[in-house]
Each structure stands twice: as C-alpha cells, then as structure tokens.
Amino acid sequence: xxxxxxxxxxxxxxxxxxxxxxxxxxxxxxxxxxxxxxxxxxxxxxxxxxxxxxxxxxxxxxxxxxxxxxxxxxxxxxxxxxxxxxxxxxxxxxxxxxxxxxxxxxxxxxxxxxxxxxxxxxxxxxxxxxxxxxxxxxxxxxxxxxxxxxxxxxxxxxxxxxxxxxxxxxxxxxxxxxxxxxxxxxxxxxxxxxxxxxxxxxxxxxxxxxxxxxxxxxxxxxxxxxxxxxxxxxxxxxxxxxxxxxxxxxxxxxxxxxxxxxxxxxxxxxxxxxxxxxxxxxxxxxxxxxxxxxxxxxxxxxxxxxxxxxxxxxxxxxxxxxxxxx
Amino acid sequence: xxxxxxxxxxxxxxxxxxxxxxxxxxxxxxxxxxxxxxxxxxxxxxxxxxxxxxxxxxxxxxxxxxxxxxxxxxxxxxxxxxxxxxxxxxxxxxxxxxxxxxxxxxxxxxxxxxxxxxxxxxxxxxxxxxxxxxxxxxxxxxxxxxxxxxxxxxxxxxxxxxxxxxxxxxxxxxxxxxxxxxxxxxxxxxxxxxxxxxxxxxxxxxxxxxxxxxxxxxxxxxxxxxxxxxxxxxxxxxxx
Ligand SMILES: Nc1ncnc2c1ncn2[C@@H]1O[C@H](COP(=O)(O)OP(=O)(O)O)[C@@H](O)[C@H]1O
Ligand SMILES: [Mg+2]
Numbered sequence: 001x002x003x004x005x006x007x008x009x010x011x012x013x014x015x016x017x018x019x020x021x022x023x024x025x026x027x028x029x030x031x032x033x034x035x036x037x038x039x040x041x042x043x044x045x046x047x048x049x050x051x052x053x054x055x056x057x058x059x060x061x062x063x064x065x066x067x068x069x070x071x072x073x074x075x076x077x078x079x080x081x082x083x084x085x086x087x088x089x090x091x092x093x094x095x096x097x098x099x100x101x102x103x104x105x106x107x108x109x110x111x112x113x114x115x116x117x118x119x120x121x122x123x124x125x126x127x128x129x130x131x132x133x134x135x136x137x138x139x140x141x142x143x144x145x146x147x148x149x150x151x152x153x154x155x156x157x158x159x160x161x162x163x164x165x166x167x168x169x170x171x172x173x174x175x176x177x178x179x180x181x182x183x184x185x186x187x188x189x190x191x192x193x194x195x196x197x198x199x200x201x202x203x204x205x206x207x208x209x210x211x212x213x214x215x216x217x218x219x220x221x222x223x224x225x226x227x228x229x230x231x232x233x234x235x236x237x238x239x240x241x242x243x244x245x246x247x248x249x250x251x252x253x254x255x256x257x258x259x260x261x262x263x264x265x266x267x268x269x270x271x272x273x274x275x276x277x278x279x280x281x282x283x284x285x286x287x288x289x290x291x292x293x294x295x296x297x298x299x300x301x302x303x304x305x306x307x308x309x310x311x312x313x314x315x316x317x318x319x320x321x322x323x324x325x326x
Numbered sequence: 327x328x329x330x331x332x333x334x335x336x337x338x339x340x341x342x343x344x345x346x347x348x349x350x351x352x353x354x355x356x357x358x359x360x361x362x363x364x365x366x367x368x369x370x371x372x373x374x375x376x377x378x379x380x381x382x383x384x385x386x387x388x389x390x391x392x393x394x395x396x397x398x399x400x401x402x403x404x405x406x407x408x409x410x411x412x413x414x415x416x417x418x419x420x421x422x423x424x425x426x427x428x429x430x431x432x433x434x435x436x437x438x439x440x441x442x443x444x445x446x447x448x449x450x451x452x453x454x455x456x457x458x459x460x461x462x463x464x465x466x467x468x469x470x471x472x473x474x475x476x477x478x479x480x481x482x483x484x485x486x487x488x489x490x491x492x493x494x495x496x497x498x499x500x501x502x503x504x505x506x507x508x509x510x511x512x513x514x515x516x517x518x519x520x521x522x523x524x525x526x527x528x529x530x531x532x533x534x535x536x537x538x539x540x541x542x543x544x545x546x547x548x549x550x551x552x553x554x555x556x557x558x559x560x561x562x563x564x565x566x
Contacts, residue, residue, distance in 0.1 A: 183422070183430050190419040197379065197417075198476055199405035199434035 006171055013163030017156035027155040028271055029264070033162040034223045036263035037169065039247040041217030043259035044173060046248060048185040048209045051101065054109045054241050055116025056217045061236035062119060063089055063218035064225035065130060068138045078144040082222055089218045090211045097210030098203060113238055120236040135232025138225055152226045162223055169216060170256045176212075177256075185209055217244070246288055252298020261300050330393060332357035333484050333516055338387035340370070340377045340540075347373040348384070349540035355484075360510055360517040362531035362548070364524070370540040371520045372414050375486045378518075379411045380404045391484060405435070408483030412473045412490055414520075420462035424453060427461060428475050435480020447475045450505055467494055471502070481513040488520050499523055503530050528552065536560075 020026050042056045063085050070081035100111055123130050130136060140149050151157040176182060188195045188202045195202055225231050234240070243266070251262020266284070274280040295302050331354035340348035347370045355361045363371055376382040378389050380401040389397045396404055419427045428448060432440035448454040451471045456464060461472055474490050490506070491499035507530045510517050521527045527534060528548040536543040536557050544554050551557055 180430070180433070183426055186422055187419050187427065187430060190421045191417060193381075194413075194417040194419065194476070196401040197381075197405065197411060198431040199402055200430075201402055 006167060009167055010164070013167070014160055016163075017159050020156075023155070026159065028267055030155040030159040030162060030227070032264045032267040033159060033166060033260075034220050034227060035244065035247065035267070036220075036260040037162065037166050037223065038217050038220035039244045039251070039259035039263045040166070040169065040173075040256065041213045041215070041220065042241075042244045043213075043248040043251070043253045043256070044177075044216065045209060045213040047253035047256075048177065048182070048189060049101065049206050050189040051206075051210075052109050052245065053112045053213070054238060054245065055112030055114075055119075056213070056244055057236050057238065057240035058116045058119040059089060059093065059214040059217040060221040060224070060240065060244070061123070061231065061233070063221035064138075064231035064235060065123065065136070067222055067225060068136050068231055069129070071139070071141075072136075078141050082144075085222065086215055086218055090215050093214030094207050094211035097207030097214075101206035101210055102203065113241070116236070116238055116241055120233055120238065123233040123236055131232075133233060135230060135234070138229050138231060140226060140229060144226065149226075153229070158223075158227050165219065165223065166260065169219070170260075173212070173216075174256055181205065181208075246284070249288060250291060250298055252291075252295070252300040252302075254297040255300045255304065258298050258300035261303075262298060265299060331355060332392060334388075334390045335374075335378065336388045336390070338374070338377060338389070339385040340373050340382060341385045342373075347540055348377065351387075351537070351540070351542055353535060353542070355516055355518065357516055358511075358514045359532045360507065360519060360530055362527035362534035363518055363520045363537060364522075364527055364534060365537035365543070368539075369537040371537055372488055373540075374537070375411055375488050375518070375520065378484075378486060379409055408435075408481075409486070410435070410477045410480075410482035410484070411486040412477040412488060414488040414492065416466075416469050416473045418461050418469055418472050418476065420460070422461060423457070424448070424459050424461055424464070424472060425457040428472070428479060431476045432479035435482065437480040440479075443479050444475075447478050447509075450509055451475050451478075451502075467498055470494065474502075474506075478509060478515075482515055484516045484518070485510070486518045486520075489522060490519075491521055491523050491526055496523075499526055500529075506530065 017026060020029065038060050041059065042053055045051050045053055066085040067081045070076045070084060071078060076084065100108060103111055124133055126132065142149055144152065152161065184200055185205050188200060188205055192202050221235070247262040247266045248259045250265050251258035251260065253259065269284050270280060273283055291298055333355045335351060335353040338348050338351040339346065351374060363374070365371055373382065377384045380399060384397065388395055391407055391409065396407060425444060425448065428444040429440055432443040437443040445454065448457060451474060453468060453471055453475060456468060461469065464472065470490065470493065477485060477487070491502055494502065503526045519527060519531060531548055533546065534548055534551045535545045536551060538560055543560060544551060544557050546554065
C-alpha cells in the first residue's frame with residue numbers, strides 16, 4: 001500500500017515534464033525541486049529536534065565546492081567525489097551537531113548563522129583555491145553515475161532525476177522517523193528533561209538528525225552544482241539559509257512533503273507575483289506571518305486539515321444513510 | 327549476616343546558591359519497602375528527590391544503591407540502575423501518543439517485553455482506553471497517571487514519587503494509592519512516596535520519614551509517627 005503510493009508519485013514525476021509545455025515553467029519547477037530538497041534538510045531538523053537553523057546554506061554550498069575540488073585537485077571521478085563529499089559532510093555535521101545541538105532556541109539559531117557566515121566569508125576570501133567572489137566553473141565528466149551528463153543539464157530530465165532523489169529521500173526518512181529512532185527524537189524534542197529521566201541519551205540522537213539534515217541539504221547542493229555547472233559564494237550566503245527556512249515554514253514540517261510544497265509555493269510566488277509587483281518579498285512576508293500565526297503546520301497542514309474534514313463529512317453522510325435505512 | 331540497606335542516603339546536603347534546602351539528611355530504605363516522606367511546603371522533599379535522581383548534584387553526602395555509590399552519576403546512568411521518578415509538576419510527552427511514550431520508556435528501562443509491560447501498566451492505571459490519544463489531549467488526572475506510568479514501567483528498583491496524587495479527588499487518590507501499593511508489591515519495587523494526603527501516606531507506607539526545613543524530624547511506622555508529639559506539634563498540629 002505504502003509502496004503503491006510511492007509508485008504513484010513516481011509516475012506523477014515522470015509524466016509531469018511531458019505535460020508542461022513552457023520551458024520557463026519547466027526550469028522553474030526543476031529549480032524549486034532542488035531547493036525543495038534543501039528545505040527538506042532544514043525541515044527535518046525543525047521537525048525532529050525543534051531546532052531552527054539559519055546556517056544550512058553552508059551545507060548546501062560546501063558540498064558543491066567539495067565535489068568541484070575533489071574532481072579538480074584530486075582527480076576523482078564524479079561519483080566518488082559526490083559519495084565522498086556526502087560521507088564527509090555527514091561526519092563533520094555529526095561532530096558539529098554534538099556541540100551545537102546542546103544550545104537551545106535562539107542561541108542555536110545565532111550560532112548556526114555565525115558558522116554559516118564564517119563559511120561564506122572564507123569562500124569569498126579564498127581567491128586562489130575557490131575563485132573568490134567569481135566562484136568556480138565545474139567540469140563535469142560526460143557521465144555521472146552512468147547517466148549522460150546532458151540529462152542533468154536539461155530541465156525536463158533533471159526534474160525527473162531530482163524527483164526520484166527526492167522520493168527516495170522522503171521514503172528513507174519516513175521509514176527512519178517511524179522507527180524507534182523517530183520516537184526517541186520526538187520524545188527529546190517534546191520534553192528533553194523527561195526524556196533523560198526515562199533513560200534516553202539526548203545528545204546523540206540530536207547530532208544524528210543534524211547530520212542527516214546536513215546530508216539532505218548537501219545532496220541538494222550537489223544537484224544544484226551539477227544542474228548549473230557552477231558554484232559561487234552566493235550559495236553560502238545567509239539569505240540562502242533564510243530562503244530555505246521560509247520555504248520550510250511555508251510548507252510546514254508535520255509532513256515530510258511540507259517543505260517540498262513550501263519550496264514550490266515560494267518559487268511560484270517569486271515568479272508570478274514578482275512579475276506584477278516589486279513588493280513580492282513583502283507579500284511573501286505577510287503570508288509567512290499569516291502561516292506562523294494561524295497555521296503552524298504550514299500549507300501542507302492546511303491541506304491535510306481540509307482533506308480530513310472532507311473525509312469526515314463523507315463518513316457522516318454514510319452514517320446518516322445507514323441510519324435512514326435501519 | 328549483616329543486613330545492608332538496599333537504598334541509602336548519607337549526610338546529604340543540597341544548596342540553591344545560598345539557600346540550604348537539604349541539611350544533612352540520612353535515610354535508609356530496605357528492598358521492597360514503601361517509605362513515606364512528609365513535611366510542610368518548602369521542607370525539601372522535591373529537592374531530596376532531585377538529588378537522588380541526578381537532577382541536582384548535592385553539595386555533600388552520598389547516595390547508594392545496592393552497595394554502589396551513585397552520587398555523581400548522570401541521570402541516564404541512574405535510570406539504567408533502576409532509579410526512576412515522577413514529577414510534582416506533571417512531566418510527560420505532550421505531542422506523543424500515550425502508548426508510544428510508555429512503550430518507549432519501558433523499552434529504555436530494558437523491560438523484557440516492553441509492549442506487554444506498557445499495556446499492563448496502562449491497564450493498571452486505567453489509561454488503556456486512551457492508548458492512542460495524544461498525551462496533551464488528556465485530562466489533568468490522566469496526565470498525572472501517565473507521568474506515573476512513565477516512571478513505573480520496566481520494574482524500577484527505586485521509585486521516587488513526588489506528590490503523585492496532587493490535584494486528584496479524594497476517591498481518585500485513594501484508588502491510585504491501592505494501585506500503587508499493588509504494583510510495588512508485585513514488582514518488588516522500593517518506593518519513596520512524597521505526598522500531602524496523610525491518609526494515603528499512612529495507609530500504604532511501611533515506614534514514614536518526616537522532614538522539616540531540610541532536616542529529618544522523625545522516622546517510624548505510621549502509628550509511631552501519628553503518635554509522635556514532635557510531629558504533631560510541628561506538622562500535624564492543625565490536623566491532630
Ligand atoms: N530551583 C530553586 N532555586 C532556589 N531555591 C529553591 C529551588 N527549588 C526549591 N528551592 C527552595 O528549597 C527549599 C525546598 O524546596 P522543595 O524541595 O521544593 O520543598 P518541598 O518539595 O518539600 O515543598 C525551599 O525553601 C525552596 O524555596
Ligand atoms: Mg515539592
């Protein structure tokens with residue numbers, strides 16, 4: 001049943017590019033999907049640990065730089081460079097998580113912001129190795145993981161690739177968070193003191209979620225670096241972290257697909273409202289405030305609420321019919 | 327054979343900054359005993375539980391369990407040795423469902439069959455019909471019992487209960503006391519019960535310790551404590 005649902009969504013992703021006529025729309029969708037994965041990384045940290053990161057652009061950008069350097073300076077193949085980058089990112093983020101996830105609330109946000117900006121400024125200053133403000137062009141080989149590299153450049157096929165990556169990621173995360181590990185992290189987020197008193201070590205699970213969230217955002221960074229063939233300090237800027245966070249809040253984190261929806265929503269507002277008015281940011285801000293105040297579970301939460309209500313109405317109708325009959 | 331007390335606290339001192347909340351408390355409890363701990367508000371009962379369970383590190387003194395010094399251990403390490411507690415201010419997992427959290431607590435406490443253990447405790451505490459409820463949606467009395475359930479699972483060796491009956495009606499608390507007594511006996515749990523309801527404490531405790539201003543005032547069987555003139559004067563005054 002569960003797998004059927006994923007197959008259905010897979011079909012949707014494969015069919016969608018066939019139905020989209022406009023090239024602009026297609027490239028908008030592909031871009032939102034990559035950012036959606038980025039936002040998902042931010043989202044799982046919020047969902048499982050209640051931690052708000054203002055520095056995830058670091059993971060998004062670093063992975064692009066790392067893959068570029070591993071290929072250029074160590075002459076690794078694309079696949080090994082990507083795998084090595086994500087493994088290293090997981091380890092570094094885990095160690096970092098052991099330290100930063102001890103810090104509560106606002107202070108955690110500020111710390112991640114500081115770390116993020118440090119990374120941004122370092123990349124900006126490093127003219128020799130990282131190309132400074134100009135960034136780096138990445139020379140991808142003709143195929144990556146056995147796929148023709150042109151598939152990664154074309155918005156339509158890249159959409160399908162990103163869609164598959166996203167589905168697999170959501171599937172794995174969903175399984176993980178439904179397991180005991182999910183219970184443990186929920187308990188810690190909910191009431192850390194009580195968690196300790198029922199015998200839970202609270203730091204380790206948080207660090208694991210932090211590492212996971214970094215890897216998911218890093219994976220998005222890799223996709224972005226392949227898609228654009230380019231990496232620059234811009235991707236490390238705090239405003240990029242902020243954008244991912246806004247997408248996450250827009251979409252809501254109760255459901256794993258919330259941040260995905262949030263990212264798509266964000267790009268559509270930016271594109272279509274941005275065309276009408278220069279104040280699209282202000283309008284988006286108003287939407288974010290509305291959501292924070294009235295719909296803490298975001299757009300995804302609202303949708304699910306609507307659906308539940310519809311289902312309940314349907315059930316009520318059935319019950320009433322049965323009552324009439326009997 | 328010399329009988330070594332299963333659980334003992336020696337010369338315990340706990341300070342909050344300049345305030346000495348526990349001032350040289352000595353306490354020994356035998357395995358399977360239910361010990362009442364009473365005393366007026368501010369006597370230091372909650373602080374005592376905090377120091378024993380690792381929520382606060384004492385200024386001086388020793389806490390021993392089964393011959394092992396656990397004074398400096400972290401909360402989780404103590405829980406692994408069977409030290410478990412409930413809270414005066416209800417402490418549960420509001421966003422989780424009832425069974426899930428009790429199951430998790432039981433699993434962490436290394437119960438042999440956590441599922442069965444969790445269900446048994448929920449049944450005993452009359453919470454089984456709320457198994458799939460979000461804990462935050464429960465009523466006050468049910469949340470109190472859930473707090474207790476989280477402490478009871480996995481057969482702890484020492485269970486420290488901080489006013490588990492607070493806020494319950496008289497019937498509810500008498501009823502809960504009977505459940506508690508049965509569970510403790512069944513599972514051979516050593517219990518330290520802090521409670522304001524004297525009838526409950528005297529009714530189910532084997533022995534009672536009276537605390538006043540951080541110091542032990544008296545200790546004895548419920549009858550002895552009831553008859554103790556010092557206690558009557560200092561604490562039971564109005565009731566006696
Ligand atoms: N967190 C705290 N900080 C400072 N003083 C405290 C704190 N908790 C308790 N106290 C003080 O310690 C004493 C004992 O309090 P407590 O252990 O809560 O007593 P009881 O549980 O017997 O009512 C009181 O004088 C109280 O004011
Ligand atoms: Mg108290």
